[in-house]
Amino acid sequence: MDLDIPRPKEKTIDPFTQEEADLIIDRLYATDxxxxxxxxxxxxFAFYTGMRLGEIAALQWDSVELEKRRVLVRRTVALKEVEDRTKTKKDRYVLxxxxxxxxxxxxxxxxxxRAKGSGRIKEFPHCFPPSKxxxxxxxxxxxxxxxxPTLKALGIRYRPPYNARHTYATMCLMAGMTPAFIAKQLGHxxxxxLSRYARWIDGEGDWTEMGKLKIAPKLARSET
Structure with missing residues (x-):
């Protein structure tokens, strides 16, 4: 008899709250x-675009259209190299x-x-060049x-940086944005x-939906 082969479990989605995200960002900006x-x-940028970390690291100014408030995602960093592709092999615009x-x-x-300083790097085609x-x-x-160190100093439970992407997705869903738009932004x-963020899509709306079903309770019959 054949046995069902269990599928690998998908990693638990564990986003930060928006308050936690803002605390992390503020703390990082406050560096001496x-x-x-x-x-x-x-x-x-990670918390408020949902782009993958490699996509942000590879983002160059030639893909930024600030006047149109969008960036073209077409590169990623892999094995310390910038590659002209995304994880899904499809370019996309992120608003x-x-x-x-x-x-x-x-x-x-x-x-x-940085360009005016004494460092050996004088040209900065990438949007987020490291401090070294x-x-x-x-x-x-x-x-x-x-x-x-930032999470530790703030007393925020550790989650990896990639969870900034999950945070953006859940913030968008809780704000009532359409799943189709969010999927397009994320490149999903x-x-x-729908499968990955189902509980944020349902969430508080469940009881609202249940309330649409109007059922009057039957009165209990008295015993004779």
Whole structure:
């Protein structure tokens, strides 16, 4: 008799709250070491666009259209190299809210200041160049050096930086945005979004839906 082969369990979705996200961002911006401020902009952009970390690290100014408030996602960082592809092998536009625009404006001012300094890197085609001598963030360990101490200092339960993407998705769902739009922003299929974030899609709306069913209780018959 054939046995059912169990499928691997999908990782639990464990987003931050919006309040936690803002605390993390504010703490990173408050650094005394000004070159490290770029990581604050990086994570503000991550929390408020939902882009994958590799996509943000690979984002270049030639893919940014601030006047149209959008970026073209067409590159990612893999094995310390920028590759002209995304995880899904499909380019997509991501629309920018005010927080994402703020992160890019900070990054632009940061790059201009870096270019005037004494560092060996003078050209900054990438939006979020690390504070050391590279043009782009090459590996997630560079992010963890900023991430872990920040969460510890704030007393926020540890979750990996990738969960910024989950945070954006759940914030959008709880704000009432349509799943189809959110899936497009994230570069997901609608089916994946619906299965992965089902409990945020249902959530508080469940009892609202139940309330649409009007059923009057029957009166108990008295015993004769």
């Amino acid at each position: 070491h000004w070159p490290s401020g770029i990581y604050a902009a990086f994570f503000e 920018l809210n005010d927080r994402a625009v703020h992160a890019l404006e900070f990054a632009k001012a940061y790059a201009e200041r 001598g590279h043009q782009f963030i090459q590996q997630t360990s560079d992010l963890h050096h900023q991430w872990r 299929s609608l089916q994946i979004l």
